[in-house]
Amino acid sequence: MGKTIHFISGLPRSGSTLLSAILGQNPRFHAGMSGPMGGAFNTLLGELSGRNEYSMFITDEQRRRMLMGLFDNYYGPEYGAEVVFDTNRAWCSKMHQLKDLFPKGKVIACVRHVSWIIDSIEQLVRKNAFQPSSIFNYQPGGTVYSRAEGLANGDGLVGYSYNALKEAFYGEDTANLMLLRYETLVNDPARALAAVYAFIGEPAYQHDYANVSYQAEEFDQRAGTPGLHTVHRQVTPRERKSVLPPDVFRRFENDMFWLDPALNPRNVVVV
Template identity: 75%
Template sequence: MRNIHFISGLPRSGSTLLAGLLRQNTRFHAGMSGPVGGLFNTLQGEMSGRNEYSVFISDAQRRRILGGLFDDYYGPEFTAGVLFDTNRLWCSKLRILKELFPEAKVIACVRHMPWIIDSIEQLVRRNTFQPSSIFNYQPGGTVYSRSEGLANGDGMVGFAYNALKEAYYGEDTANLMLLQYETLVSDPAGALKAVYDFIGEPAFAHDFDNVSYNADEFDLRAGTPGLHTVRRKIEVRERRSVLPPDVFRRFENDAFWRDSALNLRGVRVI
């Protein structure tokens, strides 16, 4: 019997780094965002009332089909006993995940918001000759239009941020934990201990000086080389933001998880 957990949260907040660490444990399978979330959404849509044949599909069948998606995708070629599926939309699916997998945990990676926008802008500038899939391969725009596009409700950051807030303030937080990027890079041992305690797995000796994850082919095809690059050694790296001061300030107060008074349901924040 395999256990499944979920990695979600904000982009550029350490989910690939976390996966790179977790996969050091041979009992675990973890990776970057994959196709299961999109398939899950599509199946939900196709079994809804917009499909004229949905009258022939019961909720019991919907449950089996959606749960079976994970069994079918993570088939016998995945031999790990503990699976982590990564996708930013999982924060918007806490209720249905609880119904399908009552024991599953959701680890939401978060980061001070200006540095998320900064990290994406830095990628764009670094890859001057390749328009990015993040902006639908459009070569125009400025740092202002890019930050606006990222932050709107359908944007790469805005959707994930709204999904995170929905999860954090919702009624299904018992299996939710927020892992701050700042904690992961400054105290990786403490961060991983918290993760293992949260998912109920025995401790494992991770190598924080030798983390490996390679998605170069995917990143190149997305027109964003370096999107999933993980530095081998985990350490805090100080640098100046590439954002104009007004753009940085716009997002400076968005880290709601840092205010304990707003943590109405006692969500674990590491």
């Protein structure tokens, strides 16, 4: 490809859209909310597997070229940026493939206190009380307890991405992985972005953290979750009380493995 490809992944509601909005201020960069490439990558990988009756005619090198072609064709001439950041929670589960396809590509995994992730989603559900959300397959029933359980299970929005994050964090392909804490991004965006630029090996850029802009209103409306990708104009922490029952909040309060150096055997960069 003529472009440099990096990846944004990690946990939902942890700053990936905010990070993309900030990076997008750099005219050399393209970054946005989660897109279709992760799903397309998985689908093509499956279609090129043994379930295809003609798979005996497909070599690994052909698979590799076809997967590379996805990025080459999707990020075509209409994307004038030299550096592309593709966002998808699936990328943390594809570290080995990404390392092979993009040896210089970096994966920035956004992370956040898991209890506050659950809280953030619950707050959105309550704010849009008359619009069932795609997060829960547009089902209007349930309680805060069933929603938290659904989010946290292995196939849930949070549980899947959390397990993928751990797979990346404890896997063998961590040299190109960095974890960026939501708390760092909103409290000290300049330090967070300086770390990102150093990690990807790009020259520093003067970002405007008081004038951040990003719009995905049509997508959010269709998903039944207006505000899902809302980015506040000024990057600043916003303190508030949790809407979760105390027992639900406590359930996830010890899940931040990335904060304990003893649980970081491969010395993954955590900012």
